[in-house]
Amino acid sequence: VTKNEPLRLLLIGFGNVGCQFARILTVEREQFPGLDDLNVTVVGITTLSRGSLENPEGIDLRRALLEIETAGRFQAQNPDFSSRGSADAASELEYDVLVELSTLSIDRRGEPACSYVRTALGRGRHVVTANKGPIAFAYNELRALARAHNCILLHESVVMDGAPVFDLAHFGMRGCRVLEVDGILNSTSNFVLSRMELGEHPDDAVRIAQARGFAEADPRHDLEGWDSAAKICVLANVLLDGDLTPLEVEREGILALSAKELRTARQEKKRVKLVCRAWREDGQVRAAVKLKKLSDSHPFSRIKESGGILRIATDLMGPIIVQQEAPTLYDTAYGVLNDLLLLGIKTRPSAEATPN
Ligand SMILES: NC(=O)c1ccc[n+]([C@@H]2O[C@H](COP(=O)([O-])OP(=O)(O)OC[C@H]3O[C@@H](n4cnc5c(N)ncnc54)[C@H](OP(=O)(O)O)[C@@H]3O)[C@@H](O)[C@H]2O)c1
16 A cells, blocks of 8 residues: 655644644544544644644644643743744745635635635645635635646535535546536524524524534624525535635525524425525526525425535536535544545655646
């Protein structure tokens, strides 16, 4: 068996996903023998307000986790402690892969994450991002940059966490032209709708989603439909060759919906769902996020709580449905690990150069 090439990682962002990723690589590593081929060293971690760590030989990840868990930030006594910020780390540190795990920004059109990714690709470094911002706001530009610098941009976990959406389309549907995608893509809003049907107050449901780590840092992004808009935009750009930003997606959120409307729908044997859709129309790619009243027998009606579903219609085959039940932070961290395993294979000296 050919071992994967060693990869030095710079992590930008060390919140829910970053910490889960680090836990899997350290304290939980022995539980996951499937990761044996993974050959990574974290040489840098930066955050917005919790400090940075760097060590070209590899950061002590157990200590990094312990400091975040006990003190809420990296400690100045840590020999790996650094005052370098994220932008400087992206442009100055020696790493092979930027792992972008910072927060989605809508107001700043995906920044500063887009710039971190741009810097890394411009230096010929690969990028794995769980943050949808760069792919939703700048996919075509970033893909061209990656190609120009012979490096790879991967983003499996930006839609449905670690469920194989992009891998499925790229490796399992060769030769098919995607015509339309639709689905339920935002865990928090589906969770709130499910709980409201049972009589729970939406604020309580949001608090639970935050405690479980799947709500966006700013939950308005979930409830106003922005996270859904960013995800359908990613699918439109990557799978349908669109050139949209979330600002061009017709968007509706769930905030205006009352518990009474949900109960009435139930009496009619229907459910209200926040449905994302991207499609081709008159030579253009369009995308929308809308509240839909669906019959009980519709496959999307079966999606409870934090689950998700995506239907991919193509010219040759399908529709194919990917469904996800109760994803956790393991699913998101897995999406990142899967991308790194793929990078480890693609960057083997014997592998054909197949960037993106
Ligand atoms: N949680 C999930 O289930 C899930 C699923 C799929 C995708 N994602 C995506 O994965 C990313 C990370 O999610 P998360 O749940 O780990 O978020 P989080 O817990 O809010 O952590 C975000 C991390 O990014 C850092 N950060 C924020 N703004 C930054 C900036 N401008 N520059 C550098 N670092 C910055 C934060 O710094 P501080 O620590 O100083 O605040 C924090 O360490 C997000 O883009 C999210 O949309 C999450």
